[in-house]
Amino acid sequence: MDYKETLLMPKTAFKMRGNLPNKEPKRQEQWEENNIYEKVQERTKGRPSFVLHDGPPYANGNLHIGHAMNKILKDFIIRHKSMTGYHAPYVPGWDTHGLPIEVALSKGKKVDRKKLSTAEFRQMCAEYALRQVDGQREQFKQLGVRGDWDNPYLTLTKDFEAAQIQVFGEMAKKGYIYKGLKPVYWSPSSESALAEAEIEYYDKKSPSIYVAFTIQDGKGVLEEGDKIVIWTTTPWTIPANLGISLHPDIEYVRVQVGDNRFVVAQELLETVAAELDWENPEVVKTFKGKDLDRAVAKHPFYDRDSIVMLGKHVTTDAGTGCVHTAPGHGEDDFYVGKEYGLEALSPLDDKGVFTKEAPGFEGLFYDDANKAVTEKLKEAGALLKLGFIKHSYPHDWRTKKPTIFRATSQWFASIKDFRQDILDEIKKINWYPSWGETRLYNMVRDREDWCISRQRTWGVPIPVFYGEDGTPIITDETINHVSKLFAEHGSNVWFEREAKDLLPEGFTSEHSPNGKFTKETDIMDVWFDSGSSHQAVLLHREGHRRPADVYLEGSDQYRGWFNSSISTAVAVTGHAPYKNIVSHGFALDGDGRKMSKSLGNVILPSKVLKQYGADILRLWVASVDYQADVRISDDILRQISESYRKIRNTFRFMLGNLADFDPKTDLVQEEDLEEVDRYMLNRLQKLISSVRESYERFEFSPIYHSIHNFCSVELSSFYLDFAKDILYIEAKDNKRRRSLQTGYYEILKSLVQLLSPIIPHTADEVWEFIPGVEEESVQLTDMPEPRKISNFNEEKWDQFMKIRDDVLKALEEARNNKVIGKSLESKVTIVPKDNETKEVLNSMEHLHQLLIVSEAVVAESAENAKEYRYTDVFVEKHPAETCERCWVSSDTVGEDHDHPHLCTRCASIVKENYSA
Numbered sequence: 001m002d003y004k005e006t007l008l009m010p011k012t013a014f015k016m017r018g019n020l021p022n023k024e025p026k027r028q029e030q031w032e033e034n035n036i037y038e039k040v041q042e043r044t045k046g047r048p049s050f051v052l053h054d055g056p057p058y059a060n061g062n063l064h065i066g067h068a069m070n071k072i073l074k075d076f077i078i079r080h081k082s083m084t085g086y087h088a089p090y091v092p093g094w095d096t097h098g099l100p101i102e103v104a105l106s107k108g109k110k111v112d113r114k115k116l117s118t119a120e121f122r123q124m125c126a127e128y129a130l131r132q133v134d135g136q137r138e139q140f141k142q143l144g145v146r147g148d149w150d151n152p153y154l155t156l157t158k159d160f161e162a163a164q165i166q167v168f169g170e171m172a173k174k175g176y177i178y179k180g181l182k183p184v185y186w187s188p189s190s191e192s193a194l195a196e197a198e199i200e201y202y203d204k205k206s207p208s209i210y211v212a213f214t215i216q217d218g219k220g221v222l223e224e225g226d227k228i229v230i231w232t233t234t235p236w237t238i239p240a241n242l243g244i245s246l247h248p249d250i251e252y253v254r255v256q257v258g259d260n261r262f263v264v265a266q267e268l269l270e271t272v273a274a275e276l277d278w279e280n281p282e283v284v285k286t287f288k289g290k291d292l293d294r295a296v297a298k299h300p301f302y303d304r305d306s307i308v309m310l311g312k313h314v315t316t317d318a319g320t321g322c323v324h325t326a327p328g329h330g331e332d333d334f335y336v337g338k339e340y341g342l343e344a345l346s347p348l349d350d351k352g353v354f355t356k357e358a359p360g361f362e363g364l365f366y367d368d369a370n371k372a373v374t375e376k377l378k379e380a381g382a383l384l385k386l387g388f389i390k391h392s393y394p395h396d397w398r399t400k401k402p403t404i405f406r407a408t409s410q411w412f413a414s415i416k417d418f419r420q421d422i423l424d425e426i427k428k429i430n431w432y433p434s435w436g437e438t439r440l441y442n443m444v445r446d447r448e449d450w451c452i453s454r455q456r457t458w459g460v461p462i463p464v465f466y467g468e469d470g471t472p473i474i475t476d477e478t479i480n481h482v483s484k485l486f487a488e489h490g491s492n493v494w495f496e497r498e499a500k501d502l503l504p505e506g507f508t509s510e511h512s513p514n515g516k517f518t519k520e521t522d523i524m525d526v527w528f529d530s531g532s533s534h535q536a537v538l539l540h541r542e543g544h545r546r547p548a549d550v551y552l553e554g555s556d557q558y559r560g561w562f563n564s565s566i567s568t569a570v571a572v573t574g575h576a577p578y579k580n581i582v583s584h585g586f587a588l589d590g591d592g593r594k595m596s597k598s599l600g601n602v603i604l605p606s607k608v609l610k611q612y613g614a615d616i617l618r619l620w621v622a623s624v625d626y627q628a629d630v631r632i633s634d635d636i637l638r639q640i641s642e643s644y645r646k647i648r649n650t651f652r653f654m655l656g657n658l659a660d661f662d663p664k665t666d667l668v669q670e671e672d673l674e675e676v677d678r679y680m681l682n683r684l685q686k687l688i689s690s691v692r693e694s695y696e697r698f699e700f701s702p703i704y705h706s707i708h709n710f711c712s713v714e715l716s717s718f719y720l721d722f723a724k725d726i727l728y729i730e731a732k733d734n735k736r737r738r739s740l741q742t743g744y745y746e747i748l749k750s751l752v753q754l755l756s757p758i759i760p761h762t763a764d765e766v767w768e769f770i771p772g773v774e775e776e777s778v779q780l781t782d783m784p785e786p787r788k789i790s791n792f793n794e795e796k797w798d799q800f801m802k803i804r805d806d807v808l809k810a811l812e813e814a815r816n817n818k819v820i821g822k823s824l825e826s827k828v829t830i831v832p833k834d835n836e837t838k839e840v841l842n843s844m845e846h847l848h849q850l851l852i853v854s855e856a857v858v859a860e861s862a863e864n865a866k867e868y869r870y871t872d873v874f875v876e877k878h879p880a881e882t883c884e885r886c887w888v889s890s891d892t893v894g895e896d897h898d899h900p901h902l903c904t905r906c907a908s909i910v911k912e913n914y915s916a
Contacts, residue, residue, distance in 0.1 A: 003885040003902070006914045007728045008737075010656025014769045018648055020613020024761045028141060036779060037146050040082050041089055041543070043780055050086035052077055053538060053548035053578070054147075055561045056095035056155065056530050059132040060104060063139045065587040065595070065632060066554060068605040072621045073584060073700070074552055075145045079757035080695045083783045089543035090147035092140065093533065096129040096156040097459040098526040099190050099398050104128060118457055118495040125458040126156055126492075143605065144614045144760050146779075153537045155529040161460050162487035163536035164529060168463060169479030170572045176414050177452075179464075179472055181344055183327075183334045184451045186406035187396035188352025188366070192455045193410050194396060194403060196447070196559065198527075204393035204402060206233040207370050210276060210384040211324070211377055212262065213244055213297040213306055221291050226254060228263045228297055228308070229272065231319035233389060235373040236366045239358040240326035240345045241299060243307040245336055246289035247314035250321055255281040265321020272320050276384050289314070294340075300382035302359070311336040328407035344407035350455060352404060366404060411453035411462055411522065418571055419444060425566065425576040432582040432698050433627045439558045440566075440581075450567065452525045459523030461494040465503060466518045467511020477504055494519070531564025534577035547575060552582040552698075582698050584626040590633025603632055615759040616641055622704040622758045643708050644762075647755070650711040651766045653720055654748040657727050661741040663772035668735070668742040671791060676850065677743035679797040680719050682789040683710070684747050689786040691754050700758065707755060715747070718804075722852050729886045729906065731913045749773070750784040799840045799870075800850075803830070806868035807851050813866070814875035824887055827855040827879075829862040831872040854878040854889035885910070 031037075052074055057067055074090070081088035105111040105124055113121055137149055153160060171177050185194040212227035228244050246252065251266040257278045264272045266286060273281050295308040306325075313332040314323050327337030328346030337344065347357035354361040354369060360376065361369050377383035394403045415422070422444050431437040453462055463482040465473040481504040485493050494502060499517040508515070538546040546569070553561055562581060569577035588594060589601040596602065608617045620640045624630040670678070687710050694702045723740050730737045749770060756763035756778045767778040775781050807830065811823050820826045828851065832838035841847065841858045848856040855878055865872035878889035883903040894900050896907035 001899075001910070001914070003906075003910070006885065006910050008660065008730075008732060009728055010653060011659040012652060012656040012769060014652050014655045014766065016649065016652055018613065018615070018644065018762065020615055020761065021610055023765070024144070024609075024614050025142070027761050027764060028144065031146070031777075034776065036777060037148060039777075040146070040779055041087070044082050044087040047085055047087040049543055049545060050078075050081040050088040051538065051544050051548040052081075052088070052090060052550045052552065053533065053544070054091060054093045054153075055551060055553040055557060056093040056153075056533065057136065058098070058100065059094045059096045059129045059136065059154075060100050061132070063136060063605050065603055065605060067136075067140075068143055068617060069584060069587060069621050069626065069630070070552070070554060071140050071145045072143055072618050073582075073626060075143075075147075075618075076622070076695075076700055076757045077550065077552070077698065079146065079760065079779070080783070083753065083756065083779075083781065084692070084695070085782070087543060089541070091151065091153055091537060091541050091544070092137075092145075092147050092149065093153040093537065094129075094133050094136070094155070095526060095530050096126075096133065096154050097523070097529055099192070099456060099458075101125050101129055101132075102456065102458050103398075119492050122458055122492050122495060129154075129156060139606065142609055142614060144618065146760070153533065153541070155460075155526075155533075156490075158487050158490045159540065160529075160533075160536040161491045162483045163540070164460055164524070164532040165463050165479060165483040165486055167532040167535050167568050167572055168524070168528070169474070169476070169483070171413060171568070172474040172479070173476065174418075174571065176417055176571050177411065177474065178414060179409060179411050181407055181409045182412075182449075183329060183331055183344065183346070183405040183407045184410055185394060185403045186352075186408065187399065187401070187403045188350070189399040189401040190396055190456075191350045193408065193451050193453060196450075198397045198525075199394045199403065200397045200400075201392045202395050202400070203390050204395075205388055205390050206393070207235050207374060208233050208387040208389045209235050209374060209377070210272075210320070211238070211300060212260075212382050212384055213300065214382075215295060215297050216305070217296040219292060219295045221285075221287055222254060222263065222295065223261070226261045226263060228322050229276075229320045229384065230322050230324040232324045233391065234329070234370075235377070236369040237326045237329045238300065238324070238373050238377065239302070239354070239361055239369075240328050240347055241306055241324055242304075242327055242337060242342045242345060243309050243325040243340065244297060245309050245311040245314050245323040245325045245333075246292060247312065247321070248288065248290035248293075248310040250289050250314065250316065252287055252289055252292070252321065253283045254285040254287075256284050257281050263322065265316050267316045268319070268321050301376050301380045307340060307342070309336050309340050329405045331405065334407060346407040348404070348406060367402070410451050411464075411520075412449040413452050413528075413567065413571070414449050415444070415447045415567060416449065419447065421574060422566055422570045422576075425570055429576055429578065430580045432580065436555075436558065436581055436583055440562060443559055443563060444566075450525075450564075452528050453520075453522040454525055456523055459526060460491050460529060462520045462522050462524055463494075464520040465499055466520070467509050468514060468516050469511050471511040472520075473509055473511060473517070477507070525564075527560060527564040528568070530561050531568045534565055534569050535572065538577065546573070546577055548578050550580045550582060550698075551578040552584070555583045555585055557583065580698075582627075585629035588629055588631050590631055590635055592629075592631060603634075608637065612637055612641055613761070615761050616644055618758055618760075619644055619704065622700040625701055643704075644759070646716070647708060647711050647759075648762065650715055650720070651748065651752070651762075653716075654744045655766070655769050657723075658741055658744055658748070658771055660732055661738075661745060661771055663745055666733075666738050666741065667745070668739045670789065672735075672739070673742060674736055674739040675792070675797075675845070676719075677739045678789050678792040679794075680714070680743050681746060682792055682794060682797075683714055684750055685786040685789060688750060688754065688784050692783065692786070695757070703754070703758065707751065711751075718801075719743070722850050725849050725852070725886060725888070729909065731909050745771075752778055753781060753783050796840050796843065799836060800844060803832075803837060803840065803870050804851060806830075806871045807853075807873055809868060810866060810873035810875050811853070819875060820877050823852050824854055825877055825882075825889060826853045826875050827857070827877070827889075828853050829857045829859050829865065829874040829876075831859055831862050831865055831874075833870055833872070837870050848888075854880070 078088050078090045215222045215226040253266045297306040325333045327334045328344040352366045354364050426441050499519040538544045752763050752766050763778050862874040865874035880889045880891045881893040882889050884901040885906040890903035892904040899907040
């Protein structure tokens, strides 16, 4: 007889190789055909809602790793919530307005903007954006992200734009919206104003100049001809200089240097003297800044005055303590100039080119004018020193080119009017990580006004009309009418119709007695678009509500979407639009460097999917501490693949050993289970509990590590390993065998459910092979809840596992010393060191099987035993013959005459079950 035929070896059609790149697209098609998203929503209908509101990625270009990480993290949360008692719909969204789309058409697609009307160009922008949405949508679906992909929210749709207009109108009604002339970040490269959220800082090399302004009227403190020294890194702003600011309480000195008398802050005299090579400057006079209020100096090269003004913004951190003031090119300059009745002179056009208001520099780009201005100062004898410095400077986040401060007439949302309300709401939110609260709090605390107007074409128009006298008109009537027009026709109607045709029928205004109106041509900041999504989506989508439970985005969104959303929501409702904020870091390469094409270190999601599959990428996301910056490389992905293989093979082994198991007939009741199976089920309950707690805290790395560890250590190295001697050897319906299978069945089902949010393709694949499950997909089940395992001595088994470690070390040493080969060749004698260990060992049934040895003896003493932590252990090669069926060395081999090469245990099994 071939005894191999009598063994119950594992059998399963579940493949060892995942072959994920080929299999996942087919499974995604299957999900789509079977409407799995809709089935999940139907199953959970009536449960408490959980709303994760999707922050809209920008609809331009292919996905990068950051996009993938963001959407996968959201998918973890949504899938987990729908398996733990919630109704959790997911509506993906896209940000579809803005400059990059205009640039993509004008430069990338070579569209001649001048040959098109505004409405025609906007229509092309919309079509381009929708094509980008289609492309990105398919890429997101390839990641296994489950959602209402056929009905996303888009900031360009009529319903969204109409809701956005309502937000604007509500803020205007409360007095938060105003138009004003003040310096704002201006991007010459984008030809538009920018908000703080659109500014990034990069190093820039700038001229550093010291300039002398000659006093004409010193107010009795200074004499005519004395010179106030200023320092600036923006020589191009000198043509716009209208004054010099001093701090009222700082001590200033008038110093004699050769034939000249200069004024600087006393505290900075030594530094300035060193910079300007002054030898032995003699302090002639000391005075406070306030003593020089409204003194008059002469502009270095124009025939106009520069007024001395007092400002608390002046410091002695750098420079001279005397600040060159151009009210049209700086916020502090603007406010101090306003106090002194100065205009906000800004002699630049939208492209950053000097106008005729700057004689001698007209037609020069501002940055190119630095040299010309410096030469003019030198010619006038006012330049004391020219150098260069490298410093952090604001840049346009889209074009990556430097910005300037430029006074223009813009629309603002006055954050300061309701800033305290926002700060109060920030304190009520749960932050993951906790430092997010401080970050947003400080940003809002330091924020004044939000510039919401943009001098561009592709966006939602600012719904303001002007009367004949230029007065802006924003009323409930006009806002509601425009909102309805947008809901019906889309915002393009604003550019297709005249102002009179956009107003309510019969509209009158005291500002236009003749019925003549004009309309605003600026569009809204795209952050106002996405920041209005709480109104457009949370209030109008089924299963959604405001506030949402979670907003989850990259850490750059503290200044972006998190910020604009809470600003508009608090302005309109008095409350934050979210209860929890979760933020993630950026994806770096394996060396911790930022990814860039020039470095050649960019890892694209599409490439990862082709090489490894989506579940590997998803497992990587689960493996990292995403709240900090994370690293990804081929080496890291290979390591993740190895971990995946471990998990997959664990599933395969359990499936193989459940081939003849039917839970309807073979399931063993808990009270009848073997003690070791109750022990493992108890370990499972602890795992379930910790995994569920981690999901609740939005912490996925502990889930990955604890499940991987459970598969590697508790299952593969113990439970699955020793059980082979029972599962393969015993008869099919043997009680111990069915007890083990019952343990396997519950563990397998639970692990697949716990991992379903993280590796959904694999989880669904395994689910198809689990015997007795009725649901078509694991996604249509709930996660297991931890329960108490009864009639079980946990302390005893914890102690046994420590004793087992001693024995494993002894076996390993014996193997290294060539005493034994496989552990089944050995006989171990174990001498307990204390009574507790002795009791545990003596109470253990089938001790040799649990230790995977042929014989285990508990003794009072053993010669040559080696000392370990809890026991002394002696390992020797078992002297008996080896059974040809179970490979255990046994003194009973040969006792059965019918089967002389088997031990009596195997002979009995064969006779009862396999004899002809």
